[in-house]
Amino acid sequence: MNAALIVAAGRGTRAGGDLPKQWQPLAGRLVIDWTVDAFLAVPGITSITVVLHPDDMDRLVPHPRITVTAGGTTRAASVRNGLEALAADPPDHVLIHDVARCCITPEQITAVLDMLRAGAVAAAPALPVTDALWTGAGGHVTGTRDRADLFRAQTPQGFDFATILAAHRAHAGDAADDVAVARAAGIAVAIVEGDEDNLKITHPHDFARASKLLEHNMDIRIGTGFDVHRFGPGDHCMLCGVAVPHDRGLQGHSDADVGMHALTDAIYGAMAEGDIGRHFPPSDPQWKGAESHIFLRHAVDLASQKGFTINNMDVTLVCERPKIGPHAQAMQEVLSRVTGLAPDRISVKATTSERLGFTGREEGIAAQAAVTLVKTCA
Numbered sequence: 035m036n037a038a039l040i041v042a043a044g045r046g047t048r049a050g051g052d053l054p055k056q057w058q059p060l061a062g063r064l065v066i067d068w069t070v071d072a073f074l075a076v077p078g079i080t081s082i083t084v085v086l087h088p089d090d091m092d093r094l095v096p097h098p099r100i101t102v103t104a105g106g107t108t109r110a111a112s113v114r115n116g117l118e119a120l121a122a123d124p125p126d127h128v129l130i131h132d133v134a135r136c137c138i139t140p141e142q143i144t145a146v147l148d149m150l151r152a153g154a155v156a157a158a159p160a161l162p163v164t165d166a167l168w169t170g171a172g173g174h175v176t177g178t179r180d181r182a183d184l185f186r187a188q189t190p191q192g193f194d195f196a197t198i199l200a201a202h203r204a205h206a207g208d209a210a211d212d213v214a215v216a217r218a219a220g221i222a223v224a225i226v227e228g229d230e231d232n233l234k235i236t237h238p239h240d241f242a243r244a245s246k247l248l249e250h251n252m253d254i255r256i257g258t259g260f261d262v263h264r265f266g267p268g269d270h271c272m273l274c275g276v277a278v279p280h281d282r283g284l285q286g287h288s289d290a291d292v293g294m295h296a297l298t299d300a301i302y303g304a305m306a307e308g309d310i311g312r313h314f315p316p317s318d319p320q321w322k323g324a325e326s327h328i329f330l331r332h333a334v335d336l337a338s339q340k341g342f343t344i345n346n347m348d349v350t351l352v353c354e355r356p357k358i359g360p361h362a363q364a365m366q367e368v369l370s371r372v373t374g375l376a377p378d379r380i381s382v383k384a385t386t387s388e389r390l391g392f393t394g395r396e397e398g399i400a401a402q403a404a405v406t407l408v409k410t411c412a
Contacts, residue, residue: 037125038073038082039116042066042133043105050238056133061248068136075140075341078147085116097374108208117199124195130212131190134235137247140341142229146192149226156193156216159228160185187211188228253409257304259296264398274382275327275368280356287316291326293349296403301333304407327372334373342407348381352393352400358384
């Protein structure tokens, strides 16, 4: 098992803005979203623990692979809190990462993980210092320093879990990073080649550079889905995960949730992965009467495995009855729980066909959906 520990409890003000930098917008999303999703895109990461300020514990959108824990008064204390939270079900390795390094790529994460798998007790990315180094005072150069064997440290920094937990438990005071804690405990740390683009947002101008990197390296996909189910006997319709009372039900091999089916096909379509029928053949009896959230969750997980994040989703239900408006918010909340997407990135709406066609004759319900997938490329 390999866990990621993302440190996001800071309240630093050097980055400017009214909010801590992890909660500020960047290239259409929040800084923390970019960071977390990079780790979600790595299949080798089995769980992610995000260390948050106590005031922020309910701000992160729930996700089945993510847990949150409260941070401490220093970075080292926050990391230790996160490690102690993981100790209840300890992983083999842990990768500790600063949330402000939001341009981290799945490839860089995997490189650190591979070093640990190869037998290193600790490994961290770094870049050799190539610029001349000066000392200075009063606006003038006062001396020079030799740059030989100097490196610029980055994260994620990876460790054998039991080893770094013991090191943090024995460490007094704060530390610049977890390599410092490891070195204080006598642990050898292997250097992994770093990435110039793995910048840490510290000052206001860093947002512009990070935004440029993320937008330049994005693979954006748009997918659409369309589904239809006829009415039959029943007393409710399953629509976007909500049992909507009605004098008839929808007929289908599964639970006939036309909204979830359209959304699922839209996600598959954006990845050129066919449709529900390819992944869950109707000829297979095990899917008879299946709840449609199984299909939607599979599509979401497949997107994550391929390195994609769902940016937003939009579904329109077409019917005369039942009325969708009173249930739209509940549908939005269910879709958020199933997909891990924030409710404000999910649109559920309805329209009629002005009494035209099979929906106008109230013979069934149709749904049309669109989704946007985003992947940060190396």
